[in-house]
Amino acid sequence: MEYSFRVAELFPKEVSLVGNDLIPVNCPGLPHLGVQVVKDRMSQILETMGRASAEAQQLHSVITNTEKLRTSVDQKIYFFCDFSSNQVVGLLKIGKKKLFMFDLSGTQHEFTPMCILDFYVHESRQRQGCGKFLFEQVMREEGIPVEHFAIDRPSDKLLNFLRKHYNLAKIIPQVNNFVIFDGFFANRSDYAGKKNRWRGLDQDQTPDIQRASTFTILEDSSDYNNQPGIHLRNGQSHIPNFVPRRHNTTIGEVLQPSQNGSHDHHQPERSISSYARHM
Ligand SMILES: CC(C)(COP(=O)(O)OP(=O)(O)OC[C@H]1O[C@@H](n2cnc3c(N)ncnc32)[C@H](O)[C@@H]1OP(=O)(O)O)[C@@H](O)C(=O)NCCC(=O)NCCS
Numbered sequence: 632m633e634y635s636f637r638v639a640e641l642f643p644k645e646v647s648l649v650g651n652d653l654i655p656v657n658c659p660g661l662p663h664l665g666v667q668v669v670k671d672r673m674s675q676i677l678e679t680m681g682r683a684s685a686e687a688q689q690l691h692s693v694i695t696n697t698e699k700l701r702t703s704v705d706q707k708i709y710f711f712c713d714f715s716s717n718q719v720v721g722l723l724k725i726g727k728k729k730l731f732m733f734d735l736s737g738t739q740h741e742f743t744p745m746c747i748l749d750f751y752v753h754e755s756r757q758r759q760g761c762g763k764f765l766f767e768q769v770m771r772e773e774g775i776p777v778e779h780f781a782i783d784r785p786s787d788k789l790l791n792f793l794r795k796h797y798n799l800a801k802i803i804p805q806v807n808n809f810v811i812f813d814g815f816f817a818n819r820s821d822y823a824g825k826k827n828r829w830r831g832l833d834q835d836q837t838p839d840i841q842r843a844s845t846f847t848i849l850e851d852s853s854d855y856n857n858q859p860g861i862h863l864r865n866g867q868s869h870i871p872n873f874v875p876r877r878h879n880t881t882i883g884e885v886l887q888p889s890q891n892g893s894h895d896h897h898q899p900e901r902s903i904s905s906y907a908r909h910m
Contacts, residue, residue: 633718708725725780733804735846742781744779747782781811804847
């Protein structure tokens with residue numbers, strides 16, 4: 632998305648963070664532009680990018696805009712910019728949520744995981760490594776491995792993305808709107824105990840994850856809509872066929888597009904500046 636102002640005045644780095652004060656962290660233009668101008672410009676970006684993201688995902692309503700960010704405690708957005716073309720290329724909105732998640736044995740556990748709430752790369756830049764670049768930066772900044780995220784109703788594109796770049800294909804079926812993968816329960820610091828339906832959380836118990844062979848395995852993207860336990864962004868959802876046991880308690884790396892529009896996965900990774908020259 633292009634803007635009439637210089638995005639470099641708002642964002643200090645290619646990947647920059649904005650919280651609910653609507654002012655990018657370390658905003659370089661803040662001293663001379665002032666708070667209101669910075670907020671107005673951020674608002675323009677949020678509105679256009681949020682609308683584009685909703686359209687790309689065929690959502691009935693916008694899930695990212697100025698008002699939603701301003702009023703959401705615990706949510707933040709990383710924006711990916713290409714300063715050379717003065718464009719905002721993508722966004723990744725994340726936030727912590729208290730969730731009760733089932734492991735493969737059907738035991739429910741309480742966590743407050745970081746969730747992927749919105750993820751969008753402009754159409755003209757998709758499938759060129761921008762999404763991976765942005766995602767890698769966010770994981771680095773947040774210090775969270777990919778398998779520890781919970782994803783709010785992923786699109787089939789995002790499922791493809793996670794499978795391709797991070798080999799995440801084993802989904803642990805849930806009954807809420809979130810998708811988690813194998814590895815979600817391992818080595819977590821935000822574990823709050825097993826959920827006991829009648830007596831509340833039993834904090835004394837430690838995670839005791841038993842692996843049953845009931846992963847939903849993602850193999851063919853054309854079949855995602857028919858997979859059990861996945862709640863997709865386009866509104867279709869598939870409840871897993873089991874009854875839970877409630878009583879138990881820098882610049883990163885991008886792919887190189889080739890001349891004919893496809894891209895070669897085995898090319899060496901490039902910097903964002905070289906990436907921008909191809910746009
Ligand atoms: C999902 C998204 C953010 C990924 O960003 P990106 O810049 O395209 O990602 P990368 O270039 O780093 O990775 C490309 C991989 O993502 C997946 N992907 C991206 N676009 C895809 C599409 N149109 N169809 C299927 N898979 C797609 C594929 O695995 C692709 O690898 P491939 O081209 O070899 O098949 C981007 O495609 C997007 O904005 N999509 C529309 C909005 C959306 O669905 N967001 C997810 C919300 S939950």
